[in-house]
Amino acid sequence: MESLSNRKKVLEQAPMNFWERIYLPAIFKGMAITFMHMFKKKETIFYPEVEREFSENWRGMHSLKRDENGRERCTACGLCALSCPAEAITMISAERKKGEEDLYREEKYAAVYEINMLRCIFCGLCEEACPKEAIYLDGPIVPADYLRKDFIYGKDKLVEAPLN
Amino acid sequence: MELAFVIEKFVLITVVFVLTLLVAMYSTLAERKIAGFLQDRVGPNRAGPFGILQPLADGAKMFFKEEIIPTESNRFLFIAGPSLAILTACIGSAVIPWGQKLTFGDYVVDLQVTDINVGILYIFGVVSLGVYGVMIGGWASNNKFSLMGAIRAASQNISYEIPMGLSIIALLMVTGTLSLKEISEQQSGFVNWNIWYQPLGFLIFLICAFAETNRTPFDLPECETELVGGYHTEYSSMKLGFYLFAEYINMFVSSAVMATLYFGGYNFPFMYDLGLSENWITIIGVIMLFAKIFFFIFFFMWVRWTIPRFRYDQLMNLGWKVLIPLAIANIVLTGIVITVKDLL
Numbered sequence: 001m002e003s004l005s006n007r008k009k010v011l012e013q014a015p016m017n018f019w020e021r022i023y024l025p026a027i028f029k030g031m032a033i034t035f036m037h038m039f040k041k042k043e044t045i046f047y048p049e050v051e052r053e054f055s056e057n058w059r060g061m062h063s064l065k066r067d068e069n070g071r072e073r074c075t076a077c078g079l080c081a082l083s084c085p086a087e088a089i090t091m092i093s094a095e096r097k098k099g100e101e102d103l104y105r106e107e108k109y110a111a112v113y114e115i116n117m118l119r120c121i122f123c124g125l126c127e128e129a130c131p132k133e134a135i136y137l138d139g140p141i142v143p144a145d146y147l148r149k150d151f152i153y154g155k156d157k158l159v160e161a162p163l164n
Numbered sequence: 165m166e167l168a169f170v171i172e173k174f175v176l177i178t179v180v181f182v183l184t185l186l187v188a189m190y191s192t193l194a195e196r197k198i199a200g201f202l203q204d205r206v207g208p209n210r211a212g213p214f215g216i217l218q219p220l221a222d223g224a225k226m227f228f229k230e231e232i233i234p235t236e237s238n239r240f241l242f243i244a245g246p247s248l249a250i251l252t253a254c255i256g257s258a259v260i261p262w263g264q265k266l267t268f269g270d271y272v273v274d275l276q277v278t279d280i281n282v283g284i285l286y287i288f289g290v291v292s293l294g295v296y297g298v299m300i301g302g303w304a305s306n307n308k309f310s311l312m313g314a315i316r317a318a319s320q321n322i323s324y325e326i327p328m329g330l331s332i333i334a335l336l337m338v339t340g341t342l343s344l345k346e347i348s349e350q351q352s353g354f355v356n357w358n359i360w361y362q363p364l365g366f367l368i369f370l371i372c373a374f375a376e377t378n379r380t381p382f383d384l385p386e387c388e389t390e391l392v393g394g395y396h397t398e399y400s401s402m403k404l405g406f407y408l409f410a411e412y413i414n415m416f417v418s419s420a421v422m423a424t425l426y427f428g429g430y431n432f433p434f435m436y437d438l439g440l441s442e443n444w445i446t447i448i449g450v451i452m453l454f455a456k457i458f459f460f461i462f463f464f465m466w467v468r469w470t471i472p473r474f475r476y477d478q479l480m481n482l483g484w485k486v487l488i489p490l491a492i493a494n495i496v497l498t499g500i501v502i503t504v505k506d507l508l
Contacts, residue, residue, distance in 0.1 A: 027471060034470040038201045 059122045061139030062115055062153075063160050067105050070163035073134035074113065075106035080126035080135055088119035089126060106132070113158060117142045117151040168271070177258075177277055184257050188412040189219040191461055195412075198465045226405035234398050238304040245301025246399065246406035252294045253413035259283040260420045261345045263430045263450040266443055275450065276345060283344035284332060287421055288325075291376055294414065295321040298378075298385060301407070302395035313394030316476070317385035320375055323483035324382075328372035330491035331365040334498045335425060338362060348429035352436075357428040364494045366426045368487055373422060375483070377414040380468040384476060419460035420453075427456050 019025050045052055054060070065073050076093035094111035096104045103109075120142075126135050145151060193208065193215060200207025208215040233242055263275035280286060295318055302314020338361050339347050351357050359366050375382040386394030393399075396407045423429060430449030440448070474482070 031466060031470045034202045034466065037204055040204050042206050043204045044206045 059124045059127075059137040061117075061142050062120075062126070062135055062137050062158055063139050064110075064113065064155065064158045065134050065136060066160050066163065069102065069105075071101075071103060071105040072109060072159060073105055073132045074110045075108050075132055075134070076110040076113075077131065079129040079131065083125045083129035084120075085123060085125065086119045086121050088116045088121075090114050090116075110155070113155050115153050115158065117153055118148065172273055173277065176273075176275070180257055180262070180277060181254065184254060184413055184416060187416050187457075187461075188409055189223070191412040191415060192222065192408075193218045194461070195465050195468075198462065199469050202466070202469045223405070226402050229401045231401040231403070232398075234306060236306045237398065238306070241300050241304035242398075243403070245297050245304055246403045246410070247297075248300060249294065249297025249410040250406045250413070252290055252297060253410040253417065256287055256290045256414075256417040257420065259286050259344055260417070260424055261348045261429060262453060264442070264446045266446050275446065279343060279345045282342045284336070284342045284347075284425075287344075287417075288329065288332070291414075291418075292321070292325060294376070294410075297407075297410065298395045301399065302385075305395075305398035307398050309391045309393070309397045310395050313385045313387075313391050313397070316387075316391075317378065317395060320378075320382060320384060320479060320483075323480060324372045324375035324487070327368050327483065327487035327491045328376065330488065330495060331362075331368040331372070332425075334365045334491070334495045335362050335369075337495070337498050337502060344424055344429075348424055348431065351428040352431050354428070354431075354433035357426065357431070359426045362426065362494075362498070364490065365498075366422075368491050368494065369422065369426070371482075371487065373418045374464070374467065375479075377418055377464075378411060379415065379464055381471045381474050382479060383473060384479060387473060415461055415464050416457065419457045419464070422460055423453060423456035429453055 067073050076091050078091065078093075081087075081089040081091060090112075091110045091114070092112040093108050096107050096109055122137060124137055127137055142151075196218070197207035197215070199205075208218045211217040211221045233239060258277045259280060261276040261279070266273045266275060298317040299314045302310040302312075302317070305311070335358060336342065338358060339350055341347060341350075347358075374380075378385050384394075385391075386396065388394075391397070396404055399407060430446075430453040432449060432452040435445055435449065
Protein backbone atom coordinates (compact mmCIF):
# COMPACT_ATOMS: atom_id res chain seq x y z
CA MET A 1 0.00 0.00 0.00
CA GLU A 2 1.21 3.47 -0.77
CA SER A 3 2.30 5.54 2.16
CA LEU A 4 -0.14 8.34 2.98
CA SER A 5 2.25 10.55 4.84
CA ASN A 6 5.14 10.16 2.40
CA ARG A 7 7.43 9.77 5.38
CA LYS A 8 7.90 6.06 4.91
CA LYS A 9 11.51 5.11 4.42
CA VAL A 10 12.52 1.88 2.77
CA LEU A 11 15.20 0.39 4.93
CA GLU A 12 18.06 -0.97 2.91
CA GLN A 13 19.89 -3.79 4.60
CA ALA A 14 23.00 -4.95 2.85
CA PRO A 15 23.79 -8.62 3.46
CA MET A 16 26.43 -9.03 6.14
CA ASN A 17 29.96 -9.56 4.93
CA PHE A 18 32.22 -12.30 6.21
CA TRP A 19 33.62 -10.42 9.21
CA GLU A 20 30.19 -9.27 10.29
CA ARG A 21 28.85 -12.78 10.02
CA ILE A 22 31.40 -14.39 12.32
CA TYR A 23 30.48 -11.79 14.95
CA LEU A 24 33.84 -11.94 16.67
CA PRO A 25 35.01 -8.42 15.73
CA ALA A 26 31.72 -7.02 16.99
CA ILE A 27 32.09 -9.00 20.23
CA PHE A 28 35.63 -7.70 20.77
CA LYS A 29 34.44 -4.17 20.05
CA GLY A 30 31.69 -4.54 22.63
CA MET A 31 34.11 -5.97 25.16
CA ALA A 32 36.50 -3.07 24.60
CA ILE A 33 33.64 -0.67 25.28
CA THR A 34 32.64 -2.36 28.53
CA PHE A 35 36.30 -2.58 29.59
CA MET A 36 36.74 1.17 29.13
CA HIS A 37 33.84 1.68 31.51
CA MET A 38 35.94 0.19 34.32
CA PHE A 39 37.97 3.40 34.37
CA LYS A 40 35.11 5.85 34.10
CA LYS A 41 33.90 7.95 36.98
CA LYS A 42 31.46 5.98 39.14
CA GLU A 43 27.96 7.39 39.19
CA THR A 44 27.13 5.96 42.62
CA ILE A 45 26.01 8.32 45.36
CA PHE A 46 26.77 6.76 48.75
CA TYR A 47 23.27 7.41 50.04
CA PRO A 48 23.19 7.49 53.82
CA GLU A 49 26.51 9.35 53.97
CA VAL A 50 25.98 11.55 50.92
CA GLU A 51 22.58 12.87 49.95
CA ARG A 52 21.60 14.10 46.55
CA GLU A 53 20.26 17.65 46.55
CA PHE A 54 16.49 17.81 46.35
CA SER A 55 14.86 19.83 43.60
CA GLU A 56 12.69 22.82 44.52
CA ASN A 57 9.42 21.04 43.91
CA TRP A 58 10.49 17.89 45.73
CA ARG A 59 7.63 16.28 47.68
CA GLY A 60 8.77 14.40 50.73
CA MET A 61 7.35 13.78 54.18
CA HIS A 62 4.39 15.91 55.23
CA SER A 63 4.61 18.53 57.92
CA LEU A 64 1.73 20.30 59.64
CA LYS A 65 2.61 23.97 59.84
CA ARG A 66 2.27 26.52 62.64
CA ASP A 67 1.48 30.20 62.13
CA GLU A 68 3.66 33.14 63.11
CA ASN A 69 2.53 32.85 66.75
CA GLY A 70 3.34 29.17 66.93
CA ARG A 71 -0.29 28.00 66.74
CA GLU A 72 -1.31 24.99 64.67
CA ARG A 73 -2.87 26.15 61.41
CA CYS A 74 -4.94 23.04 60.74
CA THR A 75 -8.66 23.42 61.29
CA ALA A 76 -9.60 19.82 60.56
CA CYS A 77 -11.81 20.71 57.61
CA GLY A 78 -11.06 17.35 56.02
CA LEU A 79 -10.36 18.70 52.53
CA CYS A 80 -6.98 17.03 52.47
CA ALA A 81 -8.52 13.67 53.36
CA LEU A 82 -11.18 14.22 50.70
CA SER A 83 -8.68 15.13 48.02
CA CYS A 84 -6.35 12.28 48.85
CA PRO A 85 -6.51 9.75 45.96
CA ALA A 86 -4.90 7.04 48.10
CA GLU A 87 -7.11 7.64 51.13
CA ALA A 88 -4.06 7.87 53.31
CA ILE A 89 -5.26 10.69 55.59
CA THR A 90 -7.65 10.34 58.52
CA MET A 91 -8.44 12.85 61.24
CA ILE A 92 -10.67 13.42 64.26
CA SER A 93 -11.62 17.01 64.91
CA ALA A 94 -12.16 18.68 68.28
CA GLU A 95 -13.40 22.07 69.46
CA ARG A 96 -10.97 24.57 70.85
CA LYS A 97 -11.58 25.24 74.54
CA LYS A 98 -11.05 28.52 76.37
CA GLY A 99 -7.41 29.07 77.16
CA GLU A 100 -6.18 27.11 74.17
CA GLU A 101 -6.04 30.12 71.85
CA ASP A 102 -2.25 30.05 71.86
CA LEU A 103 -2.23 26.40 70.70
CA TYR A 104 -4.72 26.37 67.83
CA ARG A 105 -5.42 29.20 65.44
CA GLU A 106 -8.96 28.22 64.48
CA GLU A 107 -11.90 27.35 66.71
CA LYS A 108 -11.81 23.76 65.50
CA TYR A 109 -8.64 21.70 65.33
CA ALA A 110 -7.43 18.17 64.57
CA ALA A 111 -7.17 16.18 67.77
CA VAL A 112 -5.91 13.18 65.81
CA TYR A 113 -4.28 13.54 62.41
CA GLU A 114 -2.83 10.40 60.85
CA ILE A 115 -1.19 9.75 57.50
CA ASN A 116 -0.51 6.20 56.40
CA MET A 117 2.85 6.54 54.68
CA LEU A 118 2.46 3.14 53.02
CA ARG A 119 -0.65 4.38 51.22
CA CYS A 120 0.57 7.89 50.48
CA ILE A 121 1.72 8.38 46.90
CA PHE A 122 3.23 11.83 47.54
CA CYS A 123 1.11 13.48 44.86
CA GLY A 124 0.77 16.74 46.77
CA LEU A 125 -3.01 17.07 46.33
CA CYS A 126 -3.48 17.55 50.10
CA GLU A 127 -1.09 20.44 49.96
CA GLU A 128 -3.07 22.00 47.10
CA ALA A 129 -6.42 21.36 48.74
CA CYS A 130 -5.56 22.92 52.10
CA PRO A 131 -7.28 26.33 52.52
CA LYS A 132 -5.27 27.14 55.63
CA GLU A 133 -1.79 26.47 54.24
CA ALA A 134 -1.41 23.97 57.04
CA ILE A 135 0.14 20.98 55.27
CA TYR A 136 3.23 20.89 53.10
CA LEU A 137 5.25 18.01 51.71
CA ASP A 138 8.58 19.66 52.42
CA GLY A 139 10.23 17.00 54.57
CA PRO A 140 12.91 14.44 53.86
CA ILE A 141 12.48 10.93 52.43
CA VAL A 142 10.20 8.85 54.64
CA PRO A 143 12.53 6.36 56.34
CA ALA A 144 12.17 2.60 56.12
CA ASP A 145 10.78 0.63 59.06
CA TYR A 146 10.02 -2.94 60.08
CA LEU A 147 6.31 -2.92 61.02
CA ARG A 148 3.29 -1.66 59.14
CA LYS A 149 1.88 0.07 62.19
CA ASP A 150 5.01 2.20 62.43
CA PHE A 151 4.22 3.74 59.06
CA ILE A 152 1.07 5.43 60.36
CA TYR A 153 2.39 8.85 61.27
CA GLY A 154 0.47 10.76 63.93
CA LYS A 155 0.67 14.37 65.02
CA ASP A 156 3.79 13.65 67.06
CA LYS A 157 5.74 13.08 63.86
CA LEU A 158 3.90 15.45 61.55
CA VAL A 159 3.47 18.74 63.41
CA GLU A 160 6.31 21.23 63.08
CA ALA A 161 8.44 21.87 66.13
CA PRO A 162 7.21 24.83 68.23
CA LEU A 163 8.70 28.22 67.42
CA ASN A 164 10.63 28.85 70.59
CA MET B 165 57.06 -43.97 53.41
CA GLU B 166 53.56 -45.23 52.86
CA LEU B 167 52.22 -43.06 55.70
CA ALA B 168 54.14 -40.03 54.44
CA PHE B 169 52.57 -40.53 51.02
CA VAL B 170 49.06 -40.70 52.48
CA ILE B 171 49.65 -37.58 54.56
CA GLU B 172 51.13 -35.75 51.57
CA LYS B 173 48.14 -36.54 49.37
CA PHE B 174 45.68 -35.74 52.15
CA VAL B 175 47.25 -32.33 52.74
CA LEU B 176 47.39 -31.65 49.02
CA ILE B 177 43.74 -32.62 48.49
CA THR B 178 42.66 -30.47 51.44
CA VAL B 179 44.62 -27.49 50.19
CA VAL B 180 43.25 -27.82 46.66
CA PHE B 181 39.71 -28.29 47.97
CA VAL B 182 39.90 -25.28 50.29
CA LEU B 183 41.50 -23.17 47.56
CA THR B 184 38.77 -24.16 45.12
CA LEU B 185 36.04 -23.21 47.57
CA LEU B 186 37.82 -19.98 48.49
CA VAL B 187 38.26 -18.94 44.88
CA ALA B 188 34.63 -19.84 44.11
CA MET B 189 33.47 -17.89 47.17
CA TYR B 190 35.33 -14.77 46.16
CA SER B 191 34.29 -15.24 42.53
CA THR B 192 30.75 -14.44 43.66
CA LEU B 193 31.99 -11.16 45.10
CA ALA B 194 34.23 -10.52 42.09
CA GLU B 195 31.30 -11.11 39.76
CA ARG B 196 29.22 -8.46 41.48
CA LYS B 197 32.17 -6.07 41.76
CA ILE B 198 33.08 -6.46 38.09
CA ALA B 199 29.44 -6.12 37.09
CA GLY B 200 29.45 -2.86 39.02
CA PHE B 201 32.70 -1.59 37.52
CA LEU B 202 31.59 -2.38 33.97
CA GLN B 203 28.36 -0.47 34.58
CA ASP B 204 29.94 2.60 36.25
CA ARG B 205 28.84 1.48 39.71
CA VAL B 206 30.90 0.38 42.71
CA GLY B 207 29.31 -2.97 43.57
CA PRO B 208 28.82 -4.30 47.09
CA ASN B 209 30.93 -2.29 49.54
CA ARG B 210 29.11 -2.41 52.88
CA ALA B 211 30.18 -5.72 54.45
CA GLY B 212 33.74 -5.04 55.51
CA PRO B 213 36.23 -2.85 53.62
CA PHE B 214 35.45 -3.00 49.87
CA GLY B 215 32.80 -5.60 50.67
CA ILE B 216 35.26 -8.44 51.31
CA LEU B 217 32.95 -10.02 53.90
CA GLN B 218 30.07 -10.11 51.41
CA PRO B 219 30.54 -13.83 50.51
CA LEU B 220 30.33 -14.72 54.22
CA ALA B 221 27.18 -12.66 54.59
CA ASP B 222 25.69 -14.30 51.50
CA GLY B 223 26.60 -17.74 52.80
CA ALA B 224 25.06 -17.04 56.21
CA LYS B 225 21.92 -15.79 54.49
CA MET B 226 21.70 -18.96 52.41
CA PHE B 227 22.05 -21.15 55.51
CA PHE B 228 19.42 -19.29 57.52
CA LYS B 229 16.77 -19.07 54.82
CA GLU B 230 13.72 -21.26 54.99
CA GLU B 231 14.13 -24.57 53.24
CA ILE B 232 11.22 -25.47 51.00
CA ILE B 233 10.80 -28.88 49.41
CA PRO B 234 7.70 -28.91 47.17
CA THR B 235 5.18 -31.58 48.23
CA GLU B 236 4.76 -32.89 44.70
CA SER B 237 8.47 -33.26 44.15
CA ASN B 238 10.58 -36.37 44.30
CA ARG B 239 12.20 -35.74 47.67
CA PHE B 240 15.30 -37.91 47.26
CA LEU B 241 16.19 -36.66 43.79
CA PHE B 242 15.35 -33.10 44.81
CA ILE B 243 18.15 -33.25 47.37
CA ALA B 244 20.43 -35.38 45.18
CA GLY B 245 20.38 -32.80 42.36
CA PRO B 246 22.35 -29.97 43.98
CA SER B 247 24.58 -32.45 45.84
CA LEU B 248 25.55 -34.07 42.57
CA ALA B 249 26.09 -30.69 40.95
CA ILE B 250 28.55 -29.52 43.59
CA LEU B 251 30.23 -32.94 43.89
CA THR B 252 31.02 -33.18 40.19
CA ALA B 253 32.19 -29.58 40.21
CA CYS B 254 34.61 -30.24 43.06
CA ILE B 255 36.24 -33.46 41.84
CA GLY B 256 37.24 -31.98 38.50
CA SER B 257 40.29 -30.26 39.94
CA ALA B 258 41.98 -33.53 40.98
CA VAL B 259 44.06 -34.02 37.85
CA ILE B 260 45.19 -30.44 37.31
CA PRO B 261 48.94 -30.00 37.82
CA TRP B 262 49.26 -26.93 40.04
CA GLY B 263 53.03 -26.77 39.85
CA GLN B 264 56.26 -28.65 39.48
CA LYS B 265 58.00 -30.49 42.31
CA LEU B 266 58.71 -28.99 45.72
CA THR B 267 61.78 -30.41 47.45
CA PHE B 268 62.10 -30.49 51.24
CA GLY B 269 65.53 -31.98 51.99
CA ASP B 270 65.27 -35.29 50.18
CA TYR B 271 61.48 -35.49 50.22
CA VAL B 272 59.86 -34.48 46.93
CA VAL B 273 56.26 -33.30 46.77
CA ASP B 274 54.51 -33.38 43.42
CA LEU B 275 52.01 -30.51 43.25
CA GLN B 276 49.32 -32.55 41.58
CA VAL B 277 46.75 -34.62 43.38
CA THR B 278 46.98 -37.48 40.91
CA ASP B 279 48.69 -37.85 37.56
CA ILE B 280 46.51 -40.35 35.73
CA ASN B 281 47.49 -40.96 32.13
CA VAL B 282 43.99 -40.13 30.83
CA GLY B 283 43.69 -36.79 32.66
CA ILE B 284 41.82 -35.04 29.87
CA LEU B 285 39.33 -37.87 29.54
CA TYR B 286 38.75 -37.75 33.30
CA ILE B 287 37.95 -34.03 33.18
CA PHE B 288 35.76 -34.60 30.17
CA GLY B 289 33.85 -37.32 32.00
CA VAL B 290 33.38 -35.20 35.10
CA VAL B 291 32.15 -32.27 33.05
CA SER B 292 29.64 -34.56 31.32
CA LEU B 293 28.44 -35.79 34.70
CA GLY B 294 27.87 -32.19 35.77
CA VAL B 295 24.72 -31.98 33.69
CA TYR B 296 23.12 -34.77 35.76
CA GLY B 297 22.89 -32.47 38.77
CA VAL B 298 20.99 -29.92 36.74
CA MET B 299 18.89 -32.53 34.97
CA ILE B 300 17.91 -34.43 38.12
CA GLY B 301 17.19 -31.25 40.08
CA GLY B 302 15.05 -29.84 37.31
CA TRP B 303 13.10 -33.05 36.84
CA ALA B 304 12.58 -33.70 40.55
CA SER B 305 11.12 -30.22 41.09
CA ASN B 306 7.93 -31.27 39.28
CA ASN B 307 7.67 -27.84 37.71
CA LYS B 308 7.28 -27.04 34.03
CA PHE B 309 9.85 -24.26 34.08
CA SER B 310 12.37 -26.39 35.94
CA LEU B 311 11.91 -29.24 33.49
CA MET B 312 12.32 -26.90 30.52
CA GLY B 313 15.51 -25.54 32.05
CA ALA B 314 16.81 -29.03 32.72
CA ILE B 315 16.07 -30.19 29.19
CA ARG B 316 17.77 -27.14 27.80
CA ALA B 317 20.80 -27.77 29.99
CA ALA B 318 21.01 -31.39 28.85
CA SER B 319 20.65 -30.67 25.14
CA GLN B 320 23.02 -27.72 25.34
CA ASN B 321 25.72 -29.67 27.15
CA ILE B 322 25.43 -32.63 24.79
CA SER B 323 25.60 -30.36 21.75
CA TYR B 324 28.66 -28.50 22.97
CA GLU B 325 30.55 -31.51 24.26
CA ILE B 326 31.04 -32.66 20.66
CA PRO B 327 32.93 -29.61 19.35
CA MET B 328 34.79 -29.46 22.68
CA GLY B 329 35.96 -33.04 22.27
CA LEU B 330 36.86 -32.46 18.62
CA SER B 331 38.90 -29.37 19.51
CA ILE B 332 40.73 -31.41 22.14
CA ILE B 333 41.47 -34.14 19.58
CA ALA B 334 43.33 -31.59 17.49
CA LEU B 335 45.24 -30.58 20.61
CA LEU B 336 46.09 -34.21 21.39
CA MET B 337 47.48 -34.65 17.90
CA VAL B 338 49.97 -31.90 18.74
CA THR B 339 50.82 -33.08 22.25
CA GLY B 340 50.65 -36.84 21.73
CA THR B 341 49.59 -37.50 25.32
CA LEU B 342 46.44 -37.37 27.47
CA SER B 343 48.24 -36.68 30.73
CA LEU B 344 47.86 -33.09 31.88
CA LYS B 345 51.23 -33.26 33.63
CA GLU B 346 53.04 -34.12 30.42
CA ILE B 347 51.07 -31.54 28.46
CA SER B 348 52.19 -28.91 30.97
CA GLU B 349 55.82 -30.02 30.77
CA GLN B 350 55.79 -29.85 26.97
CA GLN B 351 54.79 -26.19 27.09
CA SER B 352 57.90 -25.04 28.93
CA GLY B 353 58.92 -21.49 28.07
CA PHE B 354 56.72 -19.14 26.09
CA VAL B 355 56.92 -20.16 22.44
CA ASN B 356 55.84 -23.71 23.20
CA TRP B 357 52.45 -22.79 24.58
CA ASN B 358 49.74 -24.69 22.75
CA ILE B 359 47.82 -21.50 22.00
CA TRP B 360 50.40 -20.73 19.26
CA TYR B 361 49.80 -24.12 17.64
CA GLN B 362 46.03 -24.35 18.19
CA PRO B 363 44.49 -20.84 18.10
CA LEU B 364 41.30 -22.03 16.38
CA GLY B 365 41.08 -25.03 18.67
CA PHE B 366 41.37 -22.74 21.66
CA LEU B 367 38.61 -20.48 20.38
CA ILE B 368 36.29 -23.46 19.95
CA PHE B 369 37.27 -24.82 23.37
CA LEU B 370 36.65 -21.42 24.96
CA ILE B 371 33.17 -21.08 23.45
CA CYS B 372 32.30 -24.63 24.50
CA ALA B 373 33.62 -23.97 28.01
CA PHE B 374 31.16 -21.07 28.26
CA ALA B 375 28.36 -23.38 27.20
CA GLU B 376 29.42 -26.23 29.50
CA THR B 377 29.52 -23.97 32.57
CA ASN B 378 26.12 -22.46 31.65
CA ARG B 379 27.55 -18.95 31.60
CA THR B 380 26.23 -16.05 29.54
CA PRO B 381 25.84 -15.95 26.53
CA PHE B 382 24.82 -19.62 26.90
CA ASP B 383 22.91 -19.44 30.19
CA LEU B 384 19.63 -20.60 28.67
CA PRO B 385 18.98 -23.23 31.38
CA GLU B 386 18.37 -20.41 33.88
CA CYS B 387 17.03 -17.87 31.43
CA GLU B 388 15.00 -15.57 33.68
CA THR B 389 12.99 -13.92 30.94
CA GLU B 390 11.52 -17.20 29.73
CA LEU B 391 11.86 -19.75 32.52
CA VAL B 392 11.49 -17.84 35.82
CA GLY B 393 14.62 -19.38 37.34
CA GLY B 394 15.19 -22.32 35.04
CA TYR B 395 16.19 -25.58 36.67
CA HIS B 396 16.49 -24.03 40.14
CA THR B 397 13.09 -22.31 40.18
CA GLU B 398 11.84 -24.46 43.08
CA TYR B 399 15.07 -24.41 45.06
CA SER B 400 15.67 -22.33 48.13
CA SER B 401 18.14 -22.00 50.95
CA MET B 402 21.51 -23.75 50.71
CA LYS B 403 20.36 -26.11 47.96
CA LEU B 404 20.01 -23.08 45.71
CA GLY B 405 23.34 -21.93 47.08
CA PHE B 406 24.93 -25.20 46.00
CA TYR B 407 23.68 -24.77 42.44
CA LEU B 408 24.97 -21.23 42.23
CA PHE B 409 28.22 -22.21 43.93
CA ALA B 410 28.74 -25.18 41.59
CA GLU B 411 28.64 -22.76 38.66
CA TYR B 412 31.52 -20.76 40.13
CA ILE B 413 33.55 -23.88 40.93
CA ASN B 414 32.97 -25.09 37.36
CA MET B 415 34.19 -21.73 36.15
CA PHE B 416 37.35 -22.05 38.26
CA VAL B 417 38.05 -25.60 37.08
CA SER B 418 37.45 -24.83 33.42
CA SER B 419 39.70 -21.77 33.73
CA ALA B 420 42.39 -24.00 35.20
CA VAL B 421 41.93 -26.53 32.38
CA MET B 422 42.16 -23.81 29.75
CA ALA B 423 45.29 -22.38 31.35
CA THR B 424 46.84 -25.85 31.53
CA LEU B 425 45.91 -27.04 28.04
CA TYR B 426 46.58 -23.90 26.04
CA PHE B 427 48.47 -21.33 28.11
CA GLY B 428 51.35 -23.33 29.48
CA GLY B 429 49.93 -24.16 32.90
CA TYR B 430 52.53 -23.28 35.52
CA ASN B 431 55.14 -22.34 32.90
CA PHE B 432 56.15 -18.74 32.51
CA PRO B 433 58.56 -16.99 30.12
CA PHE B 434 62.30 -17.21 30.92
CA MET B 435 61.64 -19.58 33.83
CA TYR B 436 65.09 -21.24 33.56
CA ASP B 437 67.05 -18.10 32.60
CA LEU B 438 66.62 -16.24 35.88
CA GLY B 439 69.01 -18.43 37.88
CA LEU B 440 66.46 -19.29 40.56
CA SER B 441 66.49 -22.45 42.61
CA GLU B 442 64.01 -25.15 41.65
CA ASN B 443 61.69 -24.52 44.59
CA TRP B 444 61.40 -20.84 43.73
CA ILE B 445 60.60 -21.67 40.12
CA THR B 446 57.82 -23.97 41.36
CA ILE B 447 56.38 -21.32 43.67
CA ILE B 448 56.44 -18.62 41.00
CA GLY B 449 54.96 -21.17 38.59
CA VAL B 450 52.02 -21.79 40.92
CA ILE B 451 51.46 -18.04 41.23
CA MET B 452 51.63 -17.68 37.45
CA LEU B 453 49.10 -20.48 36.99
CA PHE B 454 46.73 -18.75 39.37
CA ALA B 455 47.29 -15.44 37.58
CA LYS B 456 46.23 -17.15 34.35
CA ILE B 457 43.23 -18.74 36.07
CA PHE B 458 42.12 -15.41 37.53
CA PHE B 459 42.45 -13.80 34.13
CA PHE B 460 40.12 -16.42 32.67
CA ILE B 461 37.65 -16.03 35.52
CA PHE B 462 37.70 -12.30 34.86
CA PHE B 463 37.20 -13.05 31.17
CA PHE B 464 34.14 -15.18 31.96
CA MET B 465 32.65 -12.30 33.93
CA TRP B 466 33.68 -9.69 31.40
CA VAL B 467 31.85 -11.62 28.67
CA ARG B 468 28.83 -12.11 30.91
CA TRP B 469 28.35 -8.38 31.39
CA THR B 470 28.95 -7.54 27.73
CA ILE B 471 27.16 -10.05 25.51
CA PRO B 472 23.42 -10.71 25.58
CA ARG B 473 21.99 -14.22 25.77
CA PHE B 474 21.59 -16.35 22.65
CA ARG B 475 18.20 -17.38 21.36
CA TYR B 476 17.68 -21.12 21.60
CA ASP B 477 17.79 -21.82 17.87
CA GLN B 478 20.87 -19.62 17.53
CA LEU B 479 22.53 -21.66 20.25
CA MET B 480 21.84 -24.90 18.39
CA ASN B 481 22.89 -23.38 15.07
CA LEU B 482 26.18 -22.25 16.53
CA GLY B 483 26.85 -25.60 18.11
CA TRP B 484 25.93 -27.95 15.28
CA LYS B 485 26.38 -25.89 12.12
CA VAL B 486 29.38 -23.75 12.99
CA LEU B 487 31.49 -25.18 15.78
CA ILE B 488 31.44 -28.85 14.79
CA PRO B 489 32.45 -28.25 11.12
CA LEU B 490 35.08 -25.78 12.32
CA ALA B 491 36.47 -28.28 14.81
CA ILE B 492 36.62 -31.01 12.15
CA ALA B 493 38.34 -28.60 9.77
CA ASN B 494 40.78 -27.83 12.58
CA ILE B 495 41.58 -31.51 12.98
CA VAL B 496 42.18 -31.93 9.24
CA LEU B 497 44.34 -28.82 9.14
CA THR B 498 46.37 -29.95 12.13
CA GLY B 499 46.83 -33.37 10.58
CA ILE B 500 48.07 -31.89 7.30
CA VAL B 501 50.51 -29.58 9.07
CA ILE B 502 51.89 -32.40 11.23
CA THR B 503 52.30 -34.70 8.20
CA VAL B 504 54.03 -32.01 6.14
CA LYS B 505 56.30 -31.18 9.07
CA ASP B 506 57.25 -34.83 9.45
CA LEU B 507 58.03 -35.15 5.74
CA LEU B 508 60.37 -32.16 5.74
